[in-house]
Structures are given as C-alpha cells and as structure tokens.
Amino acid sequence: MSISAWSPILLIVALLAPSPQGSTAYAQRADMTSAPVQRERLHLRAADWRTQAKAQSGIQVDTTVRLRTGATTGQLTSAPLPLPFLANGVGLHWDATRPRHAALDVDVRVRAAGADWSAWVSPGHRTQVPPSREGASLPTAYAGDTAAGLVLTPPDTRFVQVRLTLRAPAEASPVLRRLSLYAVNSQQLSGAAPPPHLPQTGQTHSTSAPSKPPLSTREDWGARPPRADYRHSPASHLALHHTATAAAGAADTWQDCAAAVRAIQDYHMNTNGWIDIGYNYLVCQTGAIFQGREDDDDSRDVVGAHDGYNDGSVGTAALGYFHPPDNQQPSSALIDSYVQLFGWIAERRGIAPDDTSFYPSYGPLRTVYGHRDVKATACPGEHLYPERAAIVDRLNALVSDTSDRSEAPAETVLSPSYPNPAQSYARFDLQLSTGGVVTATVYDLLGRRIVRRRYGYYTPGRHTVSLRTNGWAAGTYLYELEVEETIHTGTLRVVQ
Numbered sequence: 001m002s003i004s005a006w007s008p009i010l011l012i013v014a015l016l017a018p019s020p021q022g023s024t025a026y027a028q029r030a031d032m033t034s035a036p037v038q039r040e041r042l043h044l045r046a047a048d049w050r051t052q053a054k055a056q057s058g059i060q061v062d063t064t065v066r067l068r069t070g071a072t073t074g075q076l077t078s079a080p081l082p083l084p085f086l087a088n089g090v091g092l093h094w095d096a097t098r099p100r101h102a103a104l105d106v107d108v109r110v111r112a113a114g115a116d117w118s119a120w121v122s123p124g125h126r127t128q129v130p131p132s133r134e135g136a137s138l139p140t141a142y143a144g145d146t147a148a149g150l151v152l153t154p155p156d157t158r159f160v161q162v163r164l165t166l167r168a169p170a171e172a173s174p175v176l177r178r179l180s181l182y183a184v185n186s187q188q189l190s191g192a193a194p195p196p197h198l199p200q201t202g203q204t205h206s207t208s209a210p211s212k213p214p215l216s217t218r219e220d221w222g223a224r225p226p227r228a229d230y231r232h233s234p235a236s237h238l239a240l241h242h243t244a245t246a247a248a249g250a251a252d253t254w255q256d257c258a259a260a261v262r263a264i265q266d267y268h269m270n271t272n273g274w275i276d277i278g279y280n281y282l283v284c285q286t287g288a289i290f291q292g293r294e295d296d297d298d299s300r301d302v303v304g305a306h307d308g309y310n311d312g313s314v315g316t317a318a319l320g321y322f323h324p325p326d327n328q329q330p331s332s333a334l335i336d337s338y339v340q341l342f343g344w345i346a347e348r349r350g351i352a353p354d355d356t357s358f359y360p361s362y363g364p365l366r367t368v369y370g371h372r373d374v375k376a377t378a379c380p381g382e383h384l385y386p387e388r389a390a391i392v393d394r395l396n397a398l399v400s401d402t403s404d405r406s407e408a409p410a411e412t413v414l415s416p417s418y419p420n421p422a423q424s425y426a427r428f429d430l431q432l433s434t435g436g437v438v439t440a441t442v443y444d445l446l447g448r449r450i451v452r453r454r455y456g457y458y459t460p461g462r463h464t465v466s467l468r469t470n471g472w473a474a475g476t477y478l479y480e481l482e483v484e485e486t487i488h489t490g491t492l493r494v495v496q
Contacts, residue, residue, distance in 0.1 A: 053076055210347040232303060368388060
C-alpha cells in the first residue's frame with residue numbers, strides 16, 4: 001500500500017505495530033524524550049517508487065532503485081507524502097551504494113494544505129551515520145546511511161515530495177535500497193517570548209568591542225540535555241555554515257529561530273547519532289545568537305560536529321538558506337552578530353582573523369572559513385559566503401593584534417590524564433614549547449594495544465586533548481602521550 005493512501009486509523013496502527021521488514025513504506029516512532037517535540041520517520045523502499053518509475057525510461061526498480069542497463073542518467077519523483085502532523089522541519093537519510101564517478105542527488109519540496117509546492121531544495125551537510133552513537137558504545141539504528149541536513153520548512157507543512165537524480169557511466173549505477181524521511185514539529189514552545197536580555201527584533205548589540213554578546217541560552221530555547229560529556233579543544237578556527245530551508249521556511253522571528261534550533265538538535269541526535277546539536281552557535285536573521293553545543297565555561301571550547309574533524313574549530317550556523325533556489329539574503333543584524341560572536345572568541349583565543357593556521361586533518365586553513373573551504377558543499381551559500389571577507393575586515397578593526405600576545409612556554413610539559421578514574425573521556429593538558437604532532441597510545445596490562453589516536457599538528461602554546469574511554473572494560477590501562485621527542489607515560493583507570 002502506498003503511504004499516500006493511508007487513513008488516519010491505519011497510520012496509528014502502523015506507528016504502534018512492530019517495524020515491518022517488507023518493501024512497503026511505513027512510519028516508525030523515533031527515540032522519544034521529554035523534549036516538546038513531535039517526530040516521525042517514514043521509510044520509502046523500492047515498492048514505493050514503482051508506479052512513478054514506469055514513466056521513467058532511465059530508471060529500473062526491482063528490489064532497489066537504479067539506472068537501467070546502458071542508461072547514464074535518470075530522475076524519479078515520489079508521490080506526495082502526507083505527514084502525520086504539521087511539521088517545521090524535514091530531514092532525509094538513505095541507504096545506498098554509490099560507485100566512483102556515480103552520483104545520487106536527493107531533493108525535497110514541501111507544501112501546506114491548499115498552498116503551492118515550494119521550490120526543490122537540495123539539503124546539504126551530507127555526513128555518514130557512524131556505527132555507534134557519539135560518546136557511547138550503543139549502535140546507531142541507521143549506521144552507514146548518508147544523512148543530509150535538516151530542511152527547515154513553513155510551520156504548517158503537511159506534504160512532502162522527494163526527487164531522486166541518478167547519474168553514472170554505463171554499468172556503474174548508484175543503487176538505492178531505502179530512503180527515510182524524518183519529520184519534526186518543534187513549535188510547541190513557539191509562544192514563548194525572547195529573553196529580556198536580548199536585543200529586540202531590528203536592533204543589534206554593540207560591535208564596538210569584542211565583548212561577549214547576549215546569548216539565547218540552551219534553557220531559553222528549550223534544549224535537550226546532551227547524551228554524554230562534551231569534549232574540549234582550544235579554538236583556533238571559526239567556521240561559517242548555513243542551514244537548509246524550503247521556501248517560506250526561513251526563521252525571521254526569535255520564536256521561529258528557537259523552534260528551528262530545537263528541530264535541528266532533535267534531528268542531529270536521533271538520526272546522526274550525535275550527543276547533541278552539531279553546531280556550537282546558531283545565528284538568527286533577527287541577530288539573536290543561540291547557544292548550541294556549548295557549556296557556560298568560557299575558559300574552554302567544546303568540540304562540535306559540523307565539518308569532519310572539528311577539534312579546534314567553533315562551528316556556527318546561520319539560520320537560513322543563502323543559496324539558489326531560495327536566494328535568501330543575510331540581514332545586517334545577522335552579519336553584526338557574527339562580527340560580535342567571532343570577535344569575542346578571537347579576542348579570548350588570540351586568533352588573528354585574517355591569518356592562516358594549521359587545522360588538524362585539513363592542513364593550513366584560513367582562521368575564519370566557510371564550510372565549502374573544507375568540504376565539497378555549497379555551504380554557507382552564494383549569498384553568505386562572500387560576506388566572510390567583510391566579516392574579517394570588521395574583525396581586524398576589533399580584535400587586538402595577536403602577533404606578540406602569546407609567547408610559547410619555555411619547556412614542553414605533558415600533564416597526567418584526568419579525571420582518573422575516567423568514565424567517558426580522559427583529558428591531557430599540553431604545554432608545548434615548539435609545535436609538533438600529538439599522539440596517544442593506550443595498552444592493557446598484558447601489553448596489547450587498545451587504541452592509538454593521532455591528533456595531528458599542534459602549534460606552540462597550551463592545549464587540551466581528549467581520549468574517549470566509554471565502551472572500554474573497567475580496569476587499569478597504560479598510556480603513552482607523545483609530542484615529537486617528548487614522551488609522557490602513565491596509568492589510567494576506567495570505571496563504568
């Protein structure tokens with residue numbers, strides 16, 4: 001039975017019944033928490049594409065969706081999919097094989113009851129769902145899936161369509177086994193007023209000095225608590241992202257932005273398997289800055305999940321889609337807030353805004369960069385990315401000269417691990433007189449290597465690195481922490 005033919009009674013039965021193993025699309029209730037959010041996951045398998053595939057000469061549907069033999073391109077659009085509630089966010093993830101030189105593009109469009117369809121949107125921020133949850137040894141339900149970013153939609157979105165585009169050389173077709181659609185409604189708190197300490201809509205806070213800007217805290221926007229302890233790494237780079245948005249889904253009030261942040265957090269935790277929202281901060285068109293994956297300790301920087309390696313980079317997302325087809329334009333309030341946020345972080349961390357420094361796993365990189373500088377993506381969009389240069393110019397006028405501010409320590413000192421005993425993470429403080437590659441190796445008491453973590457190159461100065469210990473058997477371990485010619489050894493006890 002097609003999902004578009006379901007009645008409300010059948011939908012309720014499907015939500016309560018065990019997950020079927022057949023090819024028919026079905027809805028599955030996602031991981032529920034006390035957060036004020038509705039969420040459902042709809043699965044489309046091969047059988048749900050067959051009717052539409054009959055009109056597509058390049059597409060073959062049997063137990064999978066693929067290109068016909070000899071075809072090099074094909075496109076397939078799903079039937080309109082009704083959602084079980086009014087949603088303000090839609091996420092997509094899929095199980096597919098994509099040979100080298102082949103492409104599988106997935107686009108989405110939405111509409112409210114009685115309204116026109118939005119333009120097709122290509123959700124960016126593709127990432128592979130890891131085999132286990134971040135910060136835990138629990139397996140993820142969709143390990144190996146490609147997950148795209150959440151698409152923010154109009155608050156009364158009721159229908160969704162998905163479009164597949166397959167391209168490949170002959171005999172090298174991508175193969176789609178399942179596509180899942182995650183619908184979220186995070187608007188239950190949308191009537192809440194913005195915190196009184198924030199600037200009112202249309203007003204911007206001062207950008208005359210790099211002081212800490214007013215923030216919408218996690219409590220303000222109704223965040224779920226993280227599933228595990230945060231990791232920390234000193235910030236050396238500032239990353240600029242944007243979100244994906246279907247037409248009229250742009251968040252342009254504090255309440256809309258707060259709902260969008262809740263929806264993104266929900267999707268990141270329930271689909272990507274992350275312990276929290278991936279971004280450290282999110283910035284609204286009103287100028288409001290939302291605290292994301294961050295704690296209230298300004299002496300340290302939380303490691304996010306936004307562009308791959310993440311250690312040392314503060315990930316920030318502008319709430320909007322500053323790219324065709326929506327072509328949303330960043331407001332002056334949004335840009336002002338970026339200047340204030342980046343200026344505050346750069347001043348505290350001695351980051352020269354117009355400099356290039358080493359970013360582990362990526363090499364030399366501008367200290368203020370866009371997502372597209374490290375990944376094959378359009379993010380942060382054709383209309384926001386050019387603002388990076390203007391933001392840097394304004395930061396140069398705000399941030400103190402860092403050239404002689406941080407002298408290298410006289411000697412290299414590597415601290416013992418802490419906390420000891422550890423449960424989720426062990427940390428090491430580094431005091432480096434010269435730069436070098438940092439490596440940690442852990443052995444059990446029989447001398448068997450448990451893990452080897454290469455952190456990459458760290459510049460002279462003071463740093464902190466983390467080692468994940470959750471999932472290890474309780475007991476005592478031996479470790480070696482190495483930076484060039486300096487080696488520190490010790491013992492680490494792990495408890496459950």
